[in-house]
Structures are given as C-alpha cells and as structure tokens.
Amino acid sequence: MKIAIIGGTGYGAVELVRFLNNHPYAELKAIVSHSQSGVELSDVYPHTTDLINIKMEELDIDALSEVIDLVFFATPSNISKGIIPSFIEKGVKCIDLSGDFRLKSPDAYQKWYQSSPADQNYIDKAVYGLSEIYEEQVKGASLIANPGCFPTATLLALIPVMEQGFTDNNSIIIDAKTGVSGAGRSLSLNVHYSETNDNLKAYKLGEHKHIPEIEQTLQEQSGEDIQVTFSTHLVPMTRGIMSTIYIDLTETKSTADIIDIYKEYYKNHPFVRIRPEGTLPTTKEVYGSNYCDIGFHSDQRTGKLIIISVIDNLVKGASGQAIQNMNLLYGWDVTTGLNYLPIYP
Amino acid sequence: MKIAIIGGTGYGAVELVRFLNNHPYAELKAIVSHSQSGVELSDVYPHTTDLINIKMEELDIDALSEVIDLVFFATPSNISKGIIPSFIEKGVKCIDLSGDFRLKSPDAYQKWYQSSPADQNYIDKAVYGLSEIYEEQVKGASLIANPGCFPTATLLALIPVMEQGFTDNNSIIIDAKTGVSGAGRSLSLNVHYSETNDNLKAYKLGEHKHIPEIEQTLQEQSGEDIQVTFSTHLVPMTRGIMSTIYIDLTETKSTADIIDIYKEYYKNHPFVRIRPEGTLPTTKEVYGSNYCDIGFHSDQRTGKLIIISVIDNLVKGASGQAIQNMNLLYGWDVTTGLNYLPIYP
Amino acid sequence: MKIAIIGGTGYGAVELVRFLNNHPYAELKAIVSHSQSGVELSDVYPHTTDLINIKMEELDIDALSEVIDLVFFATPSNISKGIIPSFIEKGVKCIDLSGDFRLKSPDAYQKWYQSSPADQNYIDKAVYGLSEIYEEQVKGASLIANPGCFPTATLLALIPVMEQGFTDNNSIIIDAKTGVSGAGRSLSLNVHYSETNDNLKAYKLGEHKHIPEIEQTLQEQSGEDIQVTFSTHLVPMTRGIMSTIYIDLTETKSTADIIDIYKEYYKNHPFVRIRPEGTLPTTKEVYGSNYCDIGFHSDQRTGKLIIISVIDNLVKGASGQAIQNMNLLYGWDVTTGLNYLPIYP
Amino acid sequence: MKIAIIGGTGYGAVELVRFLNNHPYAELKAIVSHSQSGVELSDVYPHTTDLINIKMEELDIDALSEVIDLVFFATPSNISKGIIPSFIEKGVKCIDLSGDFRLKSPDAYQKWYQSSPADQNYIDKAVYGLSEIYEEQVKGASLIANPGCFPTATLLALIPVMEQGFTDNNSIIIDAKTGVSGAGRSLSLNVHYSETNDNLKAYKLGEHKHIPEIEQTLQEQSGEDIQVTFSTHLVPMTRGIMSTIYIDLTETKSTADIIDIYKEYYKNHPFVRIRPEGTLPTTKEVYGSNYCDIGFHSDQRTGKLIIISVIDNLVKGASGQAIQNMNLLYGWDVTTGLNYLPIYP
Incomplete structure (x- = not known):
C-alpha cells in the first residue's frame, strides 16, 4: 500500500514516519510540505539521518493520486477541507488528523473554529475515527476524521x-x-x-x-x-x-x-x-x-x-490512532506496526 | 526576637532559614535536628555556605526555652504534638508547619492521620493560621497551626x-x-x-x-x-x-x-x-x-x-505563611521580610 | 533462541524486555530477581501491563541452564562474576551488562572497583562487546562483557x-x-x-x-x-x-x-x-x-x-548494544529487533 | 539615586527590576522599550502584578538625562553603542549588560560580532566590570561594560x-x-x-x-x-x-x-x-x-x-553583577540589595 503524508514538518507527520518506517504492509512514498519543499526530511529532523531518504515536495494532487492509495493529513485546521475532496474523487482514501471533518454540525464548526466549514457532502461521508468505538464504521470509510488528543x-x-x-x-x-x-x-x-x-x-x-x-x-x-x-x-x-x-x-x-x-x-x-x-x-x-x-x-x-x-x-492522540485506523481500513490486524512497549523510564 | 527551628533538614526548615536571614526583627538562634545533630547546616545544604554558620543540635526544651521567644516546627506529622505543650507551658510561642494541630475534631485526626490526636486543650488553643482569613485570631495566639499547602x-x-x-x-x-x-x-x-x-x-x-x-x-x-x-x-x-x-x-x-x-x-x-x-x-x-x-x-x-x-x-504553602503569621503575632507589618518579587523566569 | 534476564528490577532489564518483546528470533523465558521473586513484572513496571506476563523468580542455575540458551546479566557490579562461570560450564552463553568482566587487568579491577576480580580464566575468555570495533571477536564468544555507557x-x-x-x-x-x-x-x-x-x-x-x-x-x-x-x-x-x-x-x-x-x-x-x-x-x-x-x-x-x-x-549504552551483540553472536542481521527510529520530540 | 533601564522586555531587565525593587538606595524611575512602549510592565510580566506599576516608554535621551543618574542597558548587541555616548556627555552613568564595550580591540569586535565597533573614545573609557577583579577601576568609572555570563x-x-x-x-x-x-x-x-x-x-x-x-x-x-x-x-x-x-x-x-x-x-x-x-x-x-x-x-x-x-x-552572569557594580560605583557596601540566600530547592 502506497502512502503520502501532507504537512511534513510538524510532529504529527514525523510520528507517522516513525510508525510507517516499521509497518510491514505500508510504504511511505511522499511527504508534502509547502514551506520546506525540496528539503530532505533529515535536514529538518536530524534524528531521521541515514534512515529516511525523502525530499519533501509541493502538493500535486493529480500526480500523487496516480501512485498513492492513502493520504494522511497532518496539517493545521483549515487546510485539509480544501484538498480532501479532490483526493476522494480520484479514489484516494484520506485520514485527516486535523479537525476539519470532525464536527457534523456546520454551525458548531463555524462557532468553535471561527471559519467556514467543509463541504457538507464530505462531512457526511467522514467517519469519526475513534477506533475502539467506531471500529465497524472505520472499516468501510473513504474519509476518516481522526479524533483530537x-x-x-x-x-x-x-x-x-x-x-x-x-x-x-x-x-x-x-x-x-x-x-x-x-x-x-x-x-x-x-x-x-x-x-x-x-x-x-x-x-x-x-x-x-x-x-x-x-x-x-x-x-x-x-x-x-x-x-x-x-x-x-x-x-x-x-x-x-x-x-x-x-x-x-x-x-x-x-x-x-x-x-x-x-x-x-x-x-x-x-x-x-x-x-x-x-x-x-x-x-x-x-x-x-x-x-x-x-x-x-x-x-x-x-x-x-x-x-x-x-x-x-502524539500517538494514540494523533498519529498512532491514525495508523490504527489505516489497519482497520485495510483489514490488517489492528496492532500491525503499533505493537511496541511504551518506553520507560 | 529569638527564633528556633525544629526539623532542620527538611525543605520547610531551609526556606524558613532563607526568610529569617533577611528579616529585620527576627534572629535565628538554633536549628534542631535529631538525625543531623552536630552537623553544620551548610554541610547538608551547601547553598548556605559562608552565609549560615549554625550547627544543628539535639532538642533540649529547657535550654531552648530560656533563650528563645518563638519556635517553628518544620517536622513531619506526629512529632510536634508531643513537644509543643512543653514549650507553651514555658511561655514560648509555637508555629507548627505540620498537621498536628489543624483539625479541631480528634476523631477526624484519628481517621485521616491514622494516629492519636494531640492533647485537646492545645488543639482548642491552636489558631488555624490562614493569615488573610484569621488575621485577628493569629495576632493573639500562642500556638499557630500553619495551614497545609x-x-x-x-x-x-x-x-x-x-x-x-x-x-x-x-x-x-x-x-x-x-x-x-x-x-x-x-x-x-x-x-x-x-x-x-x-x-x-x-x-x-x-x-x-x-x-x-x-x-x-x-x-x-x-x-x-x-x-x-x-x-x-x-x-x-x-x-x-x-x-x-x-x-x-x-x-x-x-x-x-x-x-x-x-x-x-x-x-x-x-x-x-x-x-x-x-x-x-x-x-x-x-x-x-x-x-x-x-x-x-x-x-x-x-x-x-x-x-x-x-x-x-514551600512559601505561601508553608514557610512564607509561617513568617507572615510571625509578623502578625508580633504586630510587625505583614510583609516584613517577605516583600520580594517572584523569581521569573 | 531462549533467553533469561538476571537482575529484573533495574532499567537495564526493562529495556532488554522492550527489545526482546519485538525480536523475531529470541524469546524471553525467565526474569530472575532475588528481591522481587514471585512478583509479576507488570506490578513493578506497570507500563508492561497486559503485554508481558512473567513472574520474576529466584535464581536456579541448574533449572535455567536446561531451558535457556543465553543469559543477560543486568545486575550491579560484583554479582555476575560469581554466577557466570557456572552458566558457561553448562554451555549457556552470557552477556554481562555490568563491569565485572570488562577489565583485563585484575589489579585495575581491584583498584577501580574496590573489590576482588573475577576468575582470570573467565576474564581471559570474555570479549569486550563494543560491537562495531570487536565485531569479529563477538561472533565467536561465549561470554561478552558489554561496554559501559x-x-x-x-x-x-x-x-x-x-x-x-x-x-x-x-x-x-x-x-x-x-x-x-x-x-x-x-x-x-x-x-x-x-x-x-x-x-x-x-x-x-x-x-x-x-x-x-x-x-x-x-x-x-x-x-x-x-x-x-x-x-x-x-x-x-x-x-x-x-x-x-x-x-x-x-x-x-x-x-x-x-x-x-x-x-x-x-x-x-x-x-x-x-x-x-x-x-x-x-x-x-x-x-x-x-x-x-x-x-x-x-x-x-x-x-x-x-x-x-x-x-x-540505556540503549546503545547498555541494553541495545547487548541485543546487537546477541545478533552478532547468532549470525543474525545486526539490526534485527533494533531497527527503530529514535522517538522525537 | 534615580535609575532607568533600557531594553525593558528581556530577562536581564526584569532581573534588574527584581533587585532594584528591594534596593535601599536606588529607585527605578523608567523602563524604556521600543516594542512595548506604553504597556504596563505587569502586562508583559504578570509576576510583577501589583508590585511594579511602571509603563514602558520610548527612549528620550534628553528627558531621561534630566531625572536619571544611572542607566542600565539590557539590550541586545549593537544597540547601546549608538546611545551610550549621548548619556555620558550629559553626565549620566551607564552600565551596559550587552557586549558593545567589552572588547578593547575594534578588530576583534568586528570579527566576532560581525558589526562595526563603538566609538574608540568610549571603548577606551569603558571599564570591564568583572567586579572582584576590577573593583578599583569600577569605583571611578562613568561607563561600565558588564561582563558576559x-x-x-x-x-x-x-x-x-x-x-x-x-x-x-x-x-x-x-x-x-x-x-x-x-x-x-x-x-x-x-x-x-x-x-x-x-x-x-x-x-x-x-x-x-x-x-x-x-x-x-x-x-x-x-x-x-x-x-x-x-x-x-x-x-x-x-x-x-x-x-x-x-x-x-x-x-x-x-x-x-x-x-x-x-x-x-x-x-x-x-x-x-x-x-x-x-x-x-x-x-x-x-x-x-x-x-x-x-x-x-x-x-x-x-x-x-x-x-x-x-x-x-541572569544574576552574577548579568543583572546581579550589574547591581554589584552600581554598589561599587556609589561606594555602597558591595552586597547592598544582593544579600539573599540562593533559592533551594
């Protein structure tokens, strides 16, 4: 399965990279970052030196859609709502770590996010990805609104x-x-x-x-x-x-x-x-x-x-749960690529 | 005014030392510590090197009572209740930073402290030293139960x-x-x-x-x-x-x-x-x-x-409020020796 | 490959548990702890709850030797030197995270560890497990002295x-x-x-x-x-x-x-x-x-x-390098069970 | 003695405020900040609420010089060198916490600060304020270059x-x-x-x-x-x-x-x-x-x-030593306003 991450310089993205790096069935193909386009990820996050050799790139929906099965959005609020519909139309599944598709009520979104809501068709389509509670719904989704921390x-x-x-x-x-x-x-x-x-x-x-x-x-x-x-x-x-x-x-x-x-x-x-x-x-x-x-x-x-x-x-509250939702989506064991002990102390 | 501190190796004591060191009317004469008797305070707390030259000593109620006007108890629970009555009898005022005299109900003390309460006469005498609320009562007290943090x-x-x-x-x-x-x-x-x-x-x-x-x-x-x-x-x-x-x-x-x-x-x-x-x-x-x-x-x-x-x-929650109560007790301005800006950052 | 850890309550042991838990070829069979014998590891380290179900046990060299191929010693100084020879005699390989077998000179050990050195035969046998430098020697060793941090x-x-x-x-x-x-x-x-x-x-x-x-x-x-x-x-x-x-x-x-x-x-x-x-x-x-x-x-x-x-x-400075040495010892790829990205931030 | 601080929003300034607030002979009259002119200090540093009631102001050398005896510069590099000469000309003493007047060699300043040095006349006049070493020189100075941390x-x-x-x-x-x-x-x-x-x-x-x-x-x-x-x-x-x-x-x-x-x-x-x-x-x-x-x-x-x-x-490495130099400058006891115990723990 081929994966892209959009929003490549934040902590959400770099945690996705960590888990994808050891995931047996998913392969990270692209990291999109407007502000750092053309830069090696390891220049921005030196802890990935020698291990991740990917240059961040500009968003190109058409090109990505041809090689990618699934996109993770690790973007701030108000970004994914403008992009996700195009990916969905092209058959690419989307897991959105931002809040853009979480609230079913457009009024609530307007009030709490101080911004106009996403297209209602896509809000209706979005499944709220609290994995343990909405496991069945996640399995058939094309757009998952990954919960807040x-x-x-x-x-x-x-x-x-x-x-x-x-x-x-x-x-x-x-x-x-x-x-x-x-x-x-x-x-x-x-x-x-x-x-x-x-x-x-x-x-x-x-x-x-x-x-x-x-x-x-x-x-x-x-x-x-x-x-x-x-x-x-x-x-x-x-x-x-x-x-x-x-x-x-x-x-x-x-x-x-x-x-x-x-x-x-x-x-x-x-x-x-x-x-x-x-x-x-x-x-x-x-x-x-x-x-x-x-x-x-x-x-x-x-x-x-x-x-x-x-x-x-950053894990169950963001990127880990996103991976868990990807596992559900593709019918893999829910712990795939996530079955690690906490680090203590 | 001559002061002693009982319980010399804890953080409560060393904060009392800090404030007494710059207090214009109070003089620290003795620090009592059973476990560290005979040891220089600066050997236990090197930050006081050159500034505080006091050897900790064993408790001797009779000797202390002759030279001391006020005793601060910076001891754990269950210590001061056995000592304070003797000081009060000899006319030495006591400010107790532990919980031994805070609860008016002996049953409550027994239940929550899992230990037998202090002599009821002294519990009745004790004023709860929440300075802003019990200002008037503190002014006339001989025994002050300094509040918990x-x-x-x-x-x-x-x-x-x-x-x-x-x-x-x-x-x-x-x-x-x-x-x-x-x-x-x-x-x-x-x-x-x-x-x-x-x-x-x-x-x-x-x-x-x-x-x-x-x-x-x-x-x-x-x-x-x-x-x-x-x-x-x-x-x-x-x-x-x-x-x-x-x-x-x-x-x-x-x-x-x-x-x-x-x-x-x-x-x-x-x-x-x-x-x-x-x-x-x-x-x-x-x-x-x-x-x-x-x-x-x-x-x-x-x-x-x-x-x-x-x-x-350690300050308003313990030693600072104890100094504030001492100020009230002796009719000094309540900010005496305490009028310092917080340290930031 | 069957593994035991001796010294089960320290950080070295619990890091070994973390890496062994995801190692494809090694299986943790026993954790020895004298002080916590009979206690579940997860009672001492709750982060392992539901994931590691092992009760710590007393050391029994004979019994262990029958089921175990390799023992990690995550003990303080002065412990392993008395135990390792018995394991080696019975054909069990040992990786010692303590300092007992690192110094080749018995005089140096006596001087710096203030204690009598291990049996010289075993000191001679021990390979200093700085993996990158002594890779070849480690491959054929029976006793590895894992380096200090x-x-x-x-x-x-x-x-x-x-x-x-x-x-x-x-x-x-x-x-x-x-x-x-x-x-x-x-x-x-x-x-x-x-x-x-x-x-x-x-x-x-x-x-x-x-x-x-x-x-x-x-x-x-x-x-x-x-x-x-x-x-x-x-x-x-x-x-x-x-x-x-x-x-x-x-x-x-x-x-x-x-x-x-x-x-x-x-x-x-x-x-x-x-x-x-x-x-x-x-x-x-x-x-x-x-x-x-x-x-x-x-x-x-x-x-x-x-x-x-x-x-x-705790990793390259202790337990991770010990796993790396185990990989060398058994001819597995050196990164087996260790190929994880650092956690950042 | 009337004091002004220039560079009011940094940590150096706010530490000067802390020490001046309890100094018996020095009075803080003005805090200059270009970026926060007109703002109460306590809005920028809430820990000073109720205690310091000073609005930050724009720099006005003429006006300040009439009411101020001494100015502390708590500014970044490359600021004080353009201002200090005007104050000195008007008889106002200056203590500069920045590096502008520390290096006697203009070439060294150019090389290490990547910027043109201050007027050589004032560099020559400046005394390096490492208090214990240059005590005598500080006493007679009009311009003190306070040392780096x-x-x-x-x-x-x-x-x-x-x-x-x-x-x-x-x-x-x-x-x-x-x-x-x-x-x-x-x-x-x-x-x-x-x-x-x-x-x-x-x-x-x-x-x-x-x-x-x-x-x-x-x-x-x-x-x-x-x-x-x-x-x-x-x-x-x-x-x-x-x-x-x-x-x-x-x-x-x-x-x-x-x-x-x-x-x-x-x-x-x-x-x-x-x-x-x-x-x-x-x-x-x-x-x-x-x-x-x-x-x-x-x-x-x-x-x-x-x-x-x-x-x-921030104290001996900056503002505290600046106060110590002020004490030397005016012949006050060197510990005036500085004789506090460290805060521990």
Missing part, C-alpha cells in the same frame, strides 16, 4: 460508564492536562522553554475547540443532550495527556464494580488497558506507544466517580 | 465566593496539582527523578489528609455542612501548586462580577493578587514568593465558576 | 581518529554528561527530583570506574600507553549521554577531512551515524534508539579537534 | 591560579554549559520546549563571541598571549551556568593547595565562595543569587587541574 483520552474513559444508566451525564467535569508537544512545532511564547519549564499553566477554560467534539460523541453514544465542563492545563513535559474526569453516580458503585464494566467493554481492544484497583496510570507509562490506560476511584464520601485516563498525545 | 491555595480561592449566596457549596470539585518539593526530601520511588521527569501522576484520589482541613474551614466560614471532591496530581516541576476549582453558580454571574468581589475582599491583603479578566496565573509567576494569585472563568454554557489559584508550595 | 559514546568517537597518526593521543580530555537514568532505579539524594531538576552537577572528576575501561581499549587499539582526563556531569534529563572530546591535532585538518575519515570507517556500521559539517548531534536525536551520532569541529585557532558523540545511555 | 564564571575561576606560575596557560580548555534563559526571551526553535526538554545540545564550538572577551582578560591579567578552547552546551534547565575548566599543572599541586590559594585570593569578596575539598558546587546552589561557587580537583594521574565554577547566568 483530548477527546480520545476523554471519550474512551467516559463512554462505557455513561451508558450504564447509573450516572448523571450532565454532571461531567473534565480537567485535562497536556504535555507541550500538543502545541506543535510553531514558535510562541507559550512554548518557550524558559516560560514553560517548572511552570504549570491553565488555558482556554471552557473555550477549547475539543469541547464540541467531545459533546457530539457523548450525545451520539447516549442519546442525551450533554454539556461538559472542560478545562486544559499545560504541563512541563514533552509528551502525555491526562484527563481527570468527574461524574456523579446516581447509585452506589464500588471501584471494583466500575473496573469490571470497563474490563468487559474493552476485552477485545488491546490498546485500552484497564488498571487494577488501587493503582492509577501515569503518562510516562504509555510514552511513545498507542495505549490508553484508565484507572478509577469511586469516591464514596461524595458519590462521584473519578476516572484517570492517559495517552501519548 | 493545598488548603492554602484552595481556601483563599473559595471563601470569598461561597459566602455570597449564589453558589451551591456542595458541588465543589478541587483538582489540585503540585510540584515535587511538596513531598519533602525523603527518598522514595515517587520522587525518583527518572520516574517523575516527563511524567504526570494522579495520587490519593479522595483520600488526602488535606480534605478534612479544607472541609473544616469551609464549614466554619459558611455554616454549612460541606463535603468536597478533592484530587491531587504530581507535576514534573520542583515548586508550585495550582488548584483548579469548580463550583456551581445558582445565579448567572460574569467573570467580571466575580473579580469585583475578590478585589474588594482582598483589598487590604497584599499577598493575594487578583488577576484581571482574560488572564490566568501560572505557578512560575509566584515562584519563591509568598503570593497567592487567583484568576477566574465563569462558564456561561455550564453554569460553573472555574477558579485557578496558584502558590509556591 | 560512557566508554561506548567515547570510544566510538575516538578510535577512528587516533589511529591516523596526526593526533597527540596523550592530550585527550573527555567531558562527559549523562541523564539521570544512568544512575539506575536505586534511591539516593542524588536522583531525588527536587535536588536534580533544574540543576547541573559535576561528580567523580578523574575517579570514575569507566576510566580504566576507556584507557584499556584506547591502548589496545593504538599500541600506545594512553591516559585520559575524564569528568562526568549529571544533566536534568532522563536519558542520553554526550561526550565532548578534545584532542590535539599534530597536523592541520579541516572538519571535512575528519568527517571523511569517519564516514569511511563506519560505512558498514548502521548504528553509527556521522553528521555533516555544520551540524552537531543532540541527545534527543537518538532517544530510545541504538544509534551513536557523532559530529565534529576542528578548531583552527587552537589546533584541537572537538568531537561530540551522543547515545541513549 | 560565560566569561564571569570562567574568569573568576581561572585568574587566581594562572598567576601562580605553575600552570601552562596555553593549555586551557573550557567546557561550558548553560541553562536556556541565557538565550533570552526571543523565539527560536532552539528554545522551543519540545525541542529542548530532555535534550542536551552542543553549539558554537570554538566560535562563541565570549571567546575574545575571555582571552582579552586572561592576557591582561597574565601578560601572556593566551588562546583558549571554548565550547558551549545548552542544558535543559532554566537558569545556571557551569564552566568545567581544564588546565595543565607544570608542578604537582594537591587539591588542598589550590583551595588555599583561592580562599586567600577571594577572602574579601563575599560573592565568590570556595568549596571545601571533596565537594563540588551545583548550579542550583546559586539559583537566583549573585554567588559564584568554585570547586577543584587536581588530577594526579594526568597532571591536570579541573575547576568547576557555577553562577546563575
């Missing part, structure tokens, strides 16, 4: 319990924390080392564009009109997301009760690991890997369930 | 709003994050660099002994029977605490409304700084200083108020 | 140039820097997060036990009696070693001249990557991988050649 | 021994390491958190513009024509410089011999602290303070003296 960690942790009937699904609070690589490689004072090291920052309280993405999926899964309180924090570390989730229980449930539900729910999904009672996952325990690890504490005093969900934001 | 950041951020009558005080969720120095200088895998760096860990969900301390004060201030959901996270940074607090509003209030209330509440309290709308404090912005900075976001979608409160856990 | 980064960077005849080989200064994982998982104030974060420490100047290991190999390669000045620094990062090496040139050579020599020397060795003029490798560019990246600056003003050599101390 | 750490560590006659002063190698704040607040990939965290980088080997500054002073102090090998490394920490210095001994000297020389040399200089044998200073042990701590190891095997010298790059 915070929604991935949050939704995998919430969906099994909110369907049980013993939670108040309008009580959800998500206190999310992310490492700095989630902000990408662009320059800003917010990712300046001296401003970020030994510093913890809250940002975009109640205003993050991952909110409508989380709510849309929770609503679809539960059939309820759900609104969540969502806050984000920038943690002085490179990789990792933790979502600490609070939800009211309407019946008394022990931590063990909850764990049983999740173990059963994810028993056929190797990339979700449910932690035993008394332990909680840490972000480093999934470093560099495609796992989402989830732990629980049912607080008997206050009747709240607290869920801790961790992922590597 | 999480309670300080949390209570200063909650008390003004929960008295207003437009909040549901049983909806409070506190998602707290701390730097590693809060765990002290003792050795454990939890503070091992390779296990902690580039890692984010949740711990003691719903089980931290700062919970009863927070609830006791909220109950006293509001007259309501309040229970809070409280979780803690270990962040890969040395100093700093952030409490992200969620509370339901029962009336619509804008962020600006809330800020006005806090500005008024703390107008005579220089160590609490209220941030203008649209900005949120970060932990580094109070690094090394005694400030508690608070920012707000009223989430109109979900009707929740989100409060961000930051302190330096 | 600093010697690996340093020797690969020095050997090609010191054989050229235009360097003063007694002028060598090695200023080495390491991440904290090199100190292992044991507890000490030196690896306490709060003492290590945002801190840079020099240690063991001129006294590190990697000095005789470096000198022994330089002497063997050059035939000269060489002594090096060697200092080590602890850098606040988890992984990575950088050796900055200074050597006097006795003839004028440009940076380009030097690069040509190294490119030629390592042309058949995929794990050594020579950087082009004008760029220097950073430690993160080899993170998690088995690469040693080397860059150069010939300082025309002072006539010194400066060499920058980086490795991941 | 690397030269400060290096020269204080080298000058005492190279005057003794038992060193080969052309053998000097300086392996320098710095925290990231030394690169200032400007944006670049080199200070991007995700590229810098858990990463160690060497840069500008043999090409740093602090080289001629170091050599000029060593030559002046020794009367010899000295050239040094100098390399720099970027360490993942915010503050701190360590210079590891290697120099050949021409006579055998013990570590204790060396320490005696330095203790005597600096006995009247409180900001240089000589460490006892067997201990070496770490960068965190001078964090936030004006101290330069120096430790030694005389390597008997190789006849080299290794010196470890640490400073806080």
